[in-house]
Amino acid sequence: MTSTPALRALADRLGDRLLLPGDAGYDDARTPWNLAVEQHPAAVARPADVDELRALLDAARADGLQLAIQPGGHGASGSLEGAVLVRTAAFDGIWVDAAERVARVGAGVRWGEVLEALEGTGLVALAGSSRVVHTVPFVLAGGHSWFSRAFGLGSASVRAVELLTADGRHRWVSDDDDPELMRALRGAGGAFGVVTAVEIELFPARELVGGRIVFDGADLGPVLHAALAAQESAPDTVAVHASALRVPDVEAAPPALRGRTIVTVQAVSIDGAEVLDDVLAPVRAAGGVQLDTIAPIGIEQLAAVADEPTDPSAGYSWARFADLGPAELDALIAAWQGPAGGAVMLFEFRGLGGAIAAPPARPAISGSVPQRHVLSARAIAVPGIEPAVQAGFAAIREALGEAVADRTFGTFLEAEPSYAGAYEADELARAESLRRTIDPEGRFRGNRDFG
Ligand SMILES: Cc1cc2nc3c(=O)[nH]c(=O)nc-3n(C[C@H](O)[C@H](O)[C@H](O)COP(=O)(O)OP(=O)(O)OC[C@H]3O[C@@H](n4cnc5c(N)ncnc54)[C@H](O)[C@@H]3O)c2cc1C
Numbered sequence: 001m002t003s004t005p006a007l008r009a010l011a012d013r014l015g016d017r018l019l020l021p022g023d024a025g026y027d028d029a030r031t032p033w034n035l036a037v038e039q040h041p042a043a044v045a046r047p048a049d050v051d052e053l054r055a056l057l058d059a060a061r062a063d064g065l066q067l068a069i070q071p072g073g074h075g076a077s078g079s080l081e082g083a084v085l086v087r088t089a090a091f092d093g094i095w096v097d098a099a100e101r102v103a104r105v106g107a108g109v110r111w112g113e114v115l116e117a118l119e120g121t122g123l124v125a126l127a128g129s130s131r132v133v134h135t136v137p138f139v140l141a142g143g144h145s146w147f148s149r150a151f152g153l154g155s156a157s158v159r160a161v162e163l164l165t166a167d168g169r170h171r172w173v174s175d176d177d178d179p180e181l182m183r184a185l186r187g188a189g190g191a192f193g194v195v196t197a198v199e200i201e202l203f204p205a206r207e208l209v210g211g212r213i214v215f216d217g218a219d220l221g222p223v224l225h226a227a228l229a230a231q232e233s234a235p236d237t238v239a240v241h242a243s244a245l246r247v248p249d250v251e252a253a254p255p256a257l258r259g260r261t262i263v264t265v266q267a268v269s270i271d272g273a274e275v276l277d278d279v280l281a282p283v284r285a286a287g288g289v290q291l292d293t294i295a296p297i298g299i300e301q302l303a304a305v306a307d308e309p310t311d312p313s314a315g316y317s318w319a320r321f322a323d324l325g326p327a328e329l330d331a332l333i334a335a336w337q338g339p340a341g342g343a344v345m346l347f348e349f350r351g352l353g354g355a356i357a358a359p360p361a362r363p364a365i366s367g368s369v370p371q372r373h374v375l376s377a378r379a380i381a382v383p384g385i386e387p388a389v390q391a392g393f394a395a396i397r398e399a400l401g402e403a404v405a406d407r408t409f410g411t412f413l414e415a416e417p418s419y420a421g422a423y424e425a426d427e428l429a430r431a432e433s434l435r436r437t438i439d440p441e442g443r444f445r446g447n448r449d450f451g
Contacts, residue, residue: 006062007043007084010055017046018056030085032073033132035314036381037415039076041068041085048090050170053194057168057443060084066445069194071108071134073312075141077417077447088136091196098123101202102159107136107195112303119300123202124270126154128411129241131303132310136198140189141410142366142422144374146210146268146302147203149236149354153409155186156360157201165193166443172199179363181438184431187366187410188419190446192438201361209276210268210305211293217261219287220244221333226286227265228329231351231373234279237271241306243348244336248380263287266305267294316386318393319376319412320421321369321405324349331399332375340395343388347377347396365427371405376412410448419448 004020011018019026020043029044042065047053060067068083070076091106094114098121105114112131118124126145128138143154151157160174161182175182185192215223227242234240242265249259265283269276273296280294297304324332332349335341355361356369377396379389397404410422419428432450 004042004063004065006059007065010059011043013055014045014047014052017048017052019044029087030080031312032070032076033312034074034076034415035312036316037073037076037078039073039078039080039085041080041083044085044087046087046089050164050196053086053164053196054168054170056084056086057164057166060443061441066443067194068445068447069107069190070447071137072110072132074133075137075411075414075447077413077415080445083445086194088194088196093197096121096202098202101204102199103202104197104199105135106197108134109136110134111138115302116300118202119298121202121299122204124205124208124299125200125202126151126157127302128154129303129306130308130310135200136195137190138411139198139200140185140187140195141413142187143411144350144356144409146239146305147205147270148356149239149352150270151203152355152358152361153364153366154200155189155364155366156362158182158186158198158362159201160199161185161189161195162197163193163195166439166441170196175362180434183363184365184434186360186362186364188423188428188431188446188448188450190448191435191444191450193444205270205299207272208268208270208297208299209273209294210266210297210302211295212264212266212291212305212307213280213283213289213294214291215263215287216290217244217263220261220263222286223263223265223283224329224333225326226283228324228326228349230265230279230283234351235271235275236354238267238269238276238279239351240279241266241348241350243346244333245346248345268302268305314381315378316381316389317376317378317414318397319374319408319414320397321352321371321407322349322373322375322400323371323403324373324375325403328400328403332396335396335399338395341392343379343385344377344392344396345379347375349373349375365423365431366410367423367427374408374412375400375404413448417448418451420451
């Protein structure tokens with residue numbers, strides 16, 4: 001084990017806010033949300049404020065360690081050996097100025113809390129499908145929102161970033177002060193320092209409507225084709241996601257669903273029920289509707305649309321941009337239902353386009369996405385299953401051939417250790433050169449490198 005005298009000395013001062021291997025609570029504290037990723041950091045810190053962050057930075061430097069910032073660990077991607085894992089829960093401030101359409105959000109805040117703070121304002125933030133994902137890493141890595149077709153990716157909504165850099169300076173950075181740094185932070189922002197808060201733009205929503213329509217697997221083909229057509233015809237104020245899920249035949253699954261296939265179409269509109277009903281009419285007609293939760297919602301209810309799991313779990317996933325037409329959708333379904341696809345529990349395709357395809361509102365490495373879909377596939381991690389799951393992902397990719405791109409959103413890279421799956425090589429070289437200037441010792445370790 002590496003000797004860490006400076007950290008040990010700091011631990012005497014910080015108590016259980018700095019846990020080293022062997023300390024009670026260390027194992028719980030090092031565990032990320034994605035339980036399939038094993039992390040063994042030199043310590044886990046839960047600093048109370050910026051002074052404690054600076055003290056951690058000094059101790060890490062003295063002991064030859066890095067700092068890896070990770071509020072939750074949905075995006076955990078490596079072992080973290082040689083790094084102090086920093087949890088940011090204490091940075092829990094949320095401040096909303098509805099008149100100016102701006103919010104400041106601390107690094108420990110989850111999207112669910114931001115959405116609650118926006119209740120009754122008539123404004124939306126560019127949140128994704130889950131309430132437990134943290135706002136700061138989401139916008140630092142791109143961030144695909146229900147509202148991205150209307151207003152762009154989460155990263156482009158960032159007006160300013162509050163950052164502690166390796167030189168110990170803690171300050172707000174904006175495009176006026178450092179446009180090159182802001183551009184990199186907007187999509188590849190995990191490795192430049194500790195972001196303690198972000199200032200994000202808020203957007204008006206005329207009338208928010210959303211929910212999901214659930215069908216039995218017997219209707220899979222017609223429903224998914226109708227959803228694909230709905231994505232094509234929907235105005236930019238509407239987002240449609242479609243998925244097919246094979247519920248595992250295991251005791252933990254709800255008895256009524258065990259071993260069944262479920263097809264779900266989720267949709268959100270900022271432009272009222274009439275518009276959304278028009279878009280979804282062919283979907284509703286494509287099969288036997290088993291559940292339909294589409295209804296007017298407050299912004300604080302946004303996460304109920306997808307109703308995603310909120311507890312940590314172990315999973316494998318794969319995601320890439322794609323251009324799906326009816327033939328590609330048939331190929332996708334055939335691959336998923338074929339022998340190799342059997343280990344893949346779920347696939348989902350989200351309709352892109354609109355503001356996602358246009359140049360971002362503010363300069364951002366996350367750029368624009370010309371493809372019309374993002375396709376993702378997932379499986380629960382159980383011992384020994386990974387080779388079969390990876391073969392299933394490969395079978396899907398192969399079936400779609402050139403319709404699948406080699407990029408995805410930075411936030412969809414999951415356990416992939418490099419941003420190479422999200423950005424072009426010249427963009428990454430530019431970000432890496434900037435990182436070397438700001439953090440020449442390489443004191444900060446993001447969850448992805450720029451190689
Ligand atoms: C159920 C679920 C639903 C999701 N839905 C969406 C979606 O709709 N759209 C979408 O785009 N993504 C989505 N994601 C992906 C999610 O945005 C990423 O996993 C993202 O990494 C946030 O996860 P987290 O809050 O656990 O951050 P972590 O995994 O804890 O952090 C990710 C990385 O961000 C960097 N980082 C985090 N905080 C800081 C900081 N304060 N300073 C500097 N760097 C920092 C670090 O490099 C860190 O390793 C979803 C994920 C899950 C599990």
